[in-house]
């Protein structure tokens with residue numbers, strides 16, 4: 013026995029044991045069949061999913077900040093313009109793209125997956141009268157209408173063998189139509205999909221500021237389509253054999269960097285991203301179509317974590333980068349795939365595998381070469397406006413800039429750099445003064461910093477020291493980045509007066525400050541050329557450090573988890589309730605993919621439990637008559653035979669027990 017540990021848990025592999033809501037339907041009671049069923053009652057795992065959302069087309073656009081967002085601060089909304097150089101994307105953001113359509117055969121990778129079950133080498137029984145445990149209204153209705161029919165419905169591609177429309181049933185199973193897209197959900201929840209600083213909601217901060225560089229989204233890969241049981245039935249072709257096709261793979265979830273985005277604001281409008289489910293298989297060996305993929309578009313510089321965890325899953329920096337995050341669930345196999353030398357008439361098919369799902373926290377750290385930092389009102393935005401075509405709002409009061417502005421500074425055709433103008437920093441920002449450290453993370457990716465100091469302030473050197481200290485308190489690495497000091501407002505007499513002492517003080521510390529008048533565009537060129545030089549130096553230094561990264565490592569991890577052997581499980585015992593929990597992702601996946609409607613599935617399940625050593629381990633641990641055993645979504649009752657009970661069964665054969673008895 014071995015335990016498995018995972019960095020994150022796609023919930024599909026460990027769903028709560030819930031009753032199928034449709035079971036309770038009175039209609040179903042009326043239609044419940046007809047034939048006596050000698051097999052014990054199944055407590056069937058939830059196969060049906062509620063259509064929780066309507067397929068509403070999401071509006072994905074970046075809008076200007078709503079006026080009310082700023083009312084609390086009585087700021088001028090018009091001041092929140094982005095630079096003209098790098099604009100917020102205004103369309104096509106966070107769209108899902110259906111890339112692939114029909115699929116008639118399993119891919120290599122899926123065939124590999126199939127091997128997990130194939131290798132069990134078990135004989136799933138011989139030919140016998142089929143009796144299914146029907147579970148849904150649809151099925152019952154179908155059954156009633158088709159019960160005594162022997163006709164072959166070619167027009168609908170239905171091949172009844174014993175007068176039962178198996179694959180039609182299973183195509184409807186789960187209540188979702190093939191390729192159903194419920195991923196276009198618009199969510200205007202309270203938090204607008206933004207991360208709310210974990211427990212404490214940031215009250216009073218305009219939503220646009222909270223959502224600018226943080227978002228929380230839900231992604232789910234598509235479930236695989238179900239395999240079906242069908243038999244070839246043609247005139248003059250007696251015993252045509254099994255012909256149930258496999259279900260299609262569920263859609264994948266991709267994350268792609270869209271170079272036209274520079275904020276995470278679009279995620280205010282859309283939080284849920286679900287890939288389409290694979291279509292169910294059909295008769296005549298027809299495999300179901302693949303589910304539609306979903307592509308979540310993010311801004312360059314987005315860091316992705318699983319919600320509530322510190323570990324970074326992905327860090328996407330360059331436009332066009334695409335990562336496969338969650339692979340869709342495998343399609344269930346149809347009965348044609350179960351045909352073997354000893355079982356030529358298999359009456360068994362699998363459910364599609366559930367696609368993994370997770371909540372993600374997105375954090376944007378702008379990708380800029382140079383970051384302009386400094387105290388409020390120092391002239392940072394003015395500097396950006398004169399060195400680039402950006403038009404940030406400039407005004408003579410602190411905190412004019414609430415969100416970072418980007419501008420592109422081009423020297424000639426070959427050389428250009430992206431410069432970010434950040435909101436002002438105050439002494440005590442680390443304690444939340446001013447805008448706090450909220451936007452300092454955007455400097456983490458900058459190679460060079462430009463400190464703008466208001467030369468006309470009463471003590472410019474203190475202002476400079478305070479900003480340096482705040483940088484260091486936020487992240488010591490920031491204070492180690494190469495930087496330039498630009499003493500601004502030299503057109504004012506106060507600044508000219510302060511300049512000699514400021515210069516001397518910095519020179520004593522080994523720093524060479526620049527002076528400039530941003531308004532008059534004097535000295536700005538020197539500042540920006542010096543920044544560019546530092547940038548080139550740091551690029552050369554960092555070139556060797558860049559390692560190629562496997563962007564699909566999350567998907568690889570999910571796939572690895574899927575191929576976990578069914579022999580790997582752990583048993584947990586609760587002596588208070590006499591409950592035994594068998595935990596193992598291989599077994600749980602097996603339970604989820606078992607379609608309990610087919611009697612052969614039950615037999616196969618018992619074989620698997622025996623073969624992988626669950627029975628033996630339970631007996632060793634002292635399972636007793638009447639104890640509850642839980643495997644994934646299944647709950648069973650353990651029964652010892654009269655002559656062989658308790659630990660004495662430890663080495664007993666499977667014949668010594670009659671289990672499971674379904675609750």
Ligand SMILES: Nc1nc2c(ncn2[C@@H]2O[C@H](COP(=O)(O)OP(=O)(O)OP(=O)(O)O)[C@@H](O)[C@H]2O)c(=O)[nH]1
Pocket residue numbers: 386387388389390391392393394395405406407408409410411412413414434435436437500501502503504528529530531532
């Ligand atoms: N006289 C003079 N005024 C300047 C100069 N540079 C900026 N200013 C003025 O200083 C005020 C603040 O300029 P901004 O560029 O908005 O300053 P900021 O650092 O971006 O301010 P916040 O966004 O609030 O942090 C504006 O009134 C500018 O016109 C300069 O070189 N000389």
Ligand SMILES: [Mg+2]
Pocket residue numbers: 392393394404405406412413433434435
């Ligand atoms: Mg500004």
